[in-house]
Amino acid sequence: xxxxxxxxxxxxxxxxxxxxxxxxxxxxxxxxxxxxxxxxxxxxxxxxxxxxxxxxxxxxxxxxxxxxxxxxxxxxxxxxxxxxxxxxxxxxxxxxxxxxxxxxxxxxxxxxxxxxxxx
Numbered sequence: 358x359x360x361x362x363x364x365x366x367x368x369x370x371x372x373x374x375x376x377x378x379x380x381x382x383x384x385x386x387x388x389x390x391x392x393x394x395x396x397x398x399x400x401x402x403x404x405x406x407x408x409x410x411x412x413x414x415x416x417x418x419x420x421x422x423x424x425x426x427x428x429x430x431x432x433x434x435x436x437x438x439x440x441x442x443x444x445x446x447x448x449x450x451x452x453x454x455x456x457x458x459x460x461x462x463x464x465x466x467x468x469x470x471x472x473x474x475x476x
Contacts (some may be wrong), residue, residue, distance in 0.1 A: 394444040405448040416460040428452040
C-alpha cells in the first residue's frame with residue numbers, strides 16, 4: 358500500500374511541475390522568435406545603409422524551419438503556428454508573397470525602396 362501511495366504522490370508532483378516547465382519553454386521560444394524578427398530587420402537596415410546595390414541571402418540563414426517570413430512596407434513578420442512576431446525596419450521594402458527557409462532571398466535597392474524577391 359505504501360508503494361502505491363508513493364507512486365501516486367510522485368505522479369502528482371510530476372503533473373504539478375510539467376505546466377510551469379512547459380510555459381517556460383513557450384516563453385523562451387516566443388522571445389527567440391521576436392529576437393529573430395528584429396535580427397532580420399537589422400540585416401535589412403544594414404543593407405539599406407550600405408553601398409551595395411543588391412544582396413542574396415539563403416532563407417535558411419534567416420528564417421527558422423517551419424516559419425513563414427512576410428514583409429509589408431517597413432514591417433517584418435515571422436509567422437509560426439498562427440502566432441506572429443513583428444519587428445520594424447527603418448527602410449521601406451517592396452515584397453510580394455511570403456517566404457520560407459527553403460527560399461533564396463534577393464534584396465535590391467531601387468531609390469529609397471528595397472525590393473525583395475525569391476529567386
